[in-house]
Amino acid sequence: xxxxxxxxxxxxxxxxxxxxxxxxxxxFENLGFKALGTSSAAIAHMLGYSDGEGMSFSELEYxxxxxxxxxxxxxxxxxxxxxxxxxFTLIEHVERLYDLGIVGINxxxxxxxxxxxxxxxxxxxxxxxxxxxxxxxxxxxxxxNARTDTFLLGLSHPVEATxxxxxxxxxxxxxxxxxxxxxxxxxxxxxxxxxxxxxxxLSIPALPDFHTLKTLGVKRISMxxxxxxxLYTQLEKVISEVLDRQSFRPLF
Numbered sequence: 226x227x228x229x230x231x232x233x234x235x236x237x238x239x240x241x242x243x244x245x246x247x248x249x250x251x252x253f254e255n256l257g258f259k260a261l262g263t264s265s266a267a268i269a270h271m272l273g274y275s276d277g278e279g280m281s282f283s284e285l286e287y288x289x290x291x292x293x294x295x296x297x298x299x300x301x302x303x304x305x306x307x308x309x310x311x312x313f314t315l316i317e318h319v320e321r322l323y324d325l326g327i328v329g330i331n332x333x334x335x336x337x338x339x340x341x342x343x344x345x346x347x348x349x350x351x352x353x354x355x356x357x358x359x360x361x362x363x364x365x366x367x368x369x370n371a372r373t374d375t376f377l378l379g380l381s382h383p384v385e386a387t388x389x390x391x392x393x394x395x396x397x398x399x400x401x402x403x404x405x406x407x408x409x410x411x412x413x414x415x416x417x418x419x420x421x422x423x424x425x426x427l428s429i430p431a432l433p434d435f436h437t438l439k440t441l442g443v444k445r446i447s448m449x450x451x452x453x454x455x456l457y458t459q460l461e462k463v464i465s466e467v468l469d470r471q472s473f474r475p476l477f
Contacts, residue, residue, distance in 0.1 A: 229260055229299035229328040229368055233423035233444045243448040245271050247295045265303040267453035277337030282308035282318055293325045301329030306336045312355050329368035331403060350393040357398030371399035376406040384412050388419045395422055408432050417442035
């Protein structure tokens with residue numbers, strides 16, 4: 226099996242199957258996906274929380290345990306901002322996930338209090354460096370994907386801000402860079418050429434097709450919570466038809 230790290234070095238970007246429960250894992254496995262990643266938003270919504278660390282780490286850990294025990298595919302976990310502002314607690318969280326068999330994490334440079342706000346790049350870089358130092362000392366092989374929310378939060382000059390943050394995160398020891406909500410080909414090309422790290426993008430309606438993303442040098446494509454959201458949109462549509470027709474035929 227190709228290792229999770231090696232998947233980021235292929236000529237073509239690999240598509241990450243974002244999952245939220247064991248049943249979704251089986252769907253992606255059956256379709257031949259090479260790796261899986263949890264969607265924090267999908268798991269949060271499944272448990273009745275809003276995205277942005279609304280659920281507790283222990284709740285996330287339980288879901289990850291069920292998912293990890295059901296698959297042999299490489300599994301990365303979205304740990305949002307770490308479910309703690311204390312570096313020692315963050316490290317403990319990562320260790321607990323590592324013990325479940327995960328091979329990668331997403332750690333984001335924004336935090337949600339009342340609103341989502343970016344953390345100072347230098348401070349987030351220090352967090353990455355401390356975590357990476359610990360992983361190396363403990364010989365824990367975890368792909369550290371640093372997510373920057375410059376585009377997600379709609380900064381006025383997102384490309385410049387993203388490149389500045391990438392330089393800090395690369396120096397701190399990040400293994401990959403995740404830039405959700407980037408969509409313009411020119412912006413993607415500028416970000417990819419600014420770093421030696423593999424760049425990860427997120428499925429949004431205006432994202433270029435996979436062939437174009439390959440040409441631009443993208444190495445990883447994430448689905449996020451799009452598949453999960455679509456399922457419930459379809460569920461509402463079907464149940465609405467059941468009510469309109471006063472029959473269960475739309476379910477079958």
